[in-house]
Amino acid sequence: MRSSIKSTLEKNALSTVLPLILIVDDNHDNINVIEEMLEQYGFEYYAVSDPLTIQDVLEYRKPDLILLDLYMPQQSGLDTLTIIKNDNRFESIPVLMLTAETDKHMLSRCLDAGAMDYINKPVDAVELQARIRSALKISSLTKDLSERNEELDRKNKEIQKFTATIVHDLKNPLTVIMASIDFVRNTLVETKQTLPVQFADMIKETTFSMRDSINEMLDVSRIQQGAFKLNMVKASPVDYIEKCLFRLRLLGNKKTITIVHEKKDVPHVYYDEKCINSIIMNLVGNSIKYSNPNSEIRLSYEVHADYIRVLVKDQGQGMTDKDLSLVFKEFQRLSARPTDGESSTGLGLAIVKSVAEAMDASVGVSSEGRDKGSTFWFDLRKD
Numbered sequence: 001m002r003s004s005i006k007s008t009l010e011k012n013a014l015s016t017v018l019p020l021i022l023i024v025d026d027n028h029d030n031i032n033v034i035e036e037m038l039e040q041y042g043f044e045y046y047a048v049s050d051p052l053t054i055q056d057v058l059e060y061r062k063p064d065l066i067l068l069d070l071y072m073p074q075q076s077g078l079d080t081l082t083i084i085k086n087d088n089r090f091e092s093i094p095v096l097m098l099t100a101e102t103d104k105h106m107l108s109r110c111l112d113a114g115a116m117d118y119i120n121k122p123v124d125a126v127e128l129q130a131r132i133r134s135a136l137k138i139s140s141l142t143k144d145l146s147e148r149n150e151e152l153d154r155k156n157k158e159i160q161k162f163t164a165t166i167v168h169d170l171k172n173p174l175t176v177i178m179a180s181i182d183f184v185r186n187t188l189v190e191t192k193q194t195l196p197v198q199f200a201d202m203i204k205e206t207t208f209s210m211r212d213s214i215n216e217m218l219d220v221s222r223i224q225q226g227a228f229k230l231n232m233v234k235a236s237p238v239d240y241i242e243k244c245l246f247r248l249r250l251l252g253n254k255k256t257i258t259i260v261h262e263k264k265d266v267p268h269v270y271y272d273e274k275c276i277n278s279i280i281m282n283l284v285g286n287s288i289k290y291s292n293p294n295s296e297i298r299l300s301y302e303v304h305a306d307y308i309r310v311l312v313k314d315q316g317q318g319m320t321d322k323d324l325s326l327v328f329k330e331f332q333r334l335s336a337r338p339t340d341g342e343s344s345t346g347l348g349l350a351i352v353k354s355v356a357e358a359m360d361a362s363v364g365v366s367s368e369g370r371d372k373g374s375t376f377w378f379d380l381r382k383d
């Protein structure tokens with residue numbers, strides 16, 4: 001029954017329809033028995049008795065599945081399996097171990113090393129074909145899935161690139177609008193036209209906020225593409241944070257929300273200014289957005305052995321336990337809703353997390369529940 005490896009390989013090289021099974025077993029009698037079973041169930045097959053030749057054999061003809069004996073004098077099944085799984089040309093081929101082994105420890109090592117399953121010897125024909133079919137099915141589903149993942153990854157990258165290009169192209173016209181509005185405003189001031197000056201200010205403010213969003217989106221796409229250039233400094237972040245608060249205080253004033261900054265001397269820590277600006281804009285911006293008028297937002301500092309913690313505490317709508325578990329994920333709009341019709345896309349805190357991670361800083365949040373305020377924080381490391 002058993003033909004020579006070469007002639008069987010040649011025979012199988014012509015066939016692409018039936019699944020091709022490779023048997024690796026040092027015992028010729030075992031090979032004969034299994035070949036008969038495979039023949040009976042209509043599989044194509046070939047066999048090798050010397051596991052040391054495995055790579056040459058696989059290179060010559062790649063099977064759809066390998067039946068691999070666990071105990072072979074030349075090289076154990078586990079070592080042979082490890083060679084197959086460490087070779088990226090062959091790692092995706094499903095491997096079923098053939099074993100009389102009752103030692104579960106050894107079997108578990110084989111499964112850890114990448115075997116899909118095992119078949120006990122003496123091999124039962126019905127079990128053999130059932131396990132081969134199920135392994136082939138799993139392997140084909142896994143292949144489909146990984147092809148789809150690759151395709152999605154590729155499309156995702158294209159979309160990211162496309163979005164970044166559009167966002168980038170929005171910057172230039174915006175710069176022209178910003179320069180022109182200054183000119184218009186100055187002319188209006190000179191001719192003492194008070195009401196149009198107010199509108200000019202509003203256009204300017206809105207344009208600034210569009211520019212901030214565009215810069216933020218560009219930063220996020222750079223983070224996603226691993227091209228975000230950090231400029232880490234070691235200093236106290238307190239004065240820089242005060243600068244970031246300037247525009248937020250104007251926003252807060254509109255809703256009669258007070259921002260209290262408990263400035264104090266803190267040890268020097270590592271940070272990047274653009275990242276800190278993005279984090280403060282989002283955290284304090286959210287506190288303003290999700291708080292009612294006449295409330296307070298407090299920024300404070302805790303000094304710990306290895307880091308300082310910057311806390312942003314508000315008296316707003318607070319969060320449920322479910323909100324807390326989702327809050328740093330993308331596109332999450334949770335139970336709190338903007339109190340003055342502000343926009344909400346559910347992206348800000350996901351950006352905060354990426355930006356903080358880029359600086360090797362951690363972020364966190366706590367809330368005692370709905371309507372009990374929220375406290376967000378981020379930690380900046382000393383070393």
Ligand SMILES: Nc1ncnc2c1ncn2[C@@H]1O[C@H](COP(=O)(O)OP(=O)(O)OP(=O)(O)O)[C@@H](O)[C@H]1O
Nearest residue numbers: 286287290318333334336344345346347348349374
């Ligand atoms: N300080 C806060 N108090 C209560 N809920 C908050 C607070 N900050 C965020 N949330 C909740 O978490 C959700 C996600 O916030 P996130 O900043 O990611 O997005 P957003 O504010 O909805 O939109 P944007 O992308 O414009 O920031 C918000 O929709 C809100 O329900």
Ligand SMILES: [Mg+2]
Nearest residue numbers: 282286348349
């Ligand atoms: Mg937000």
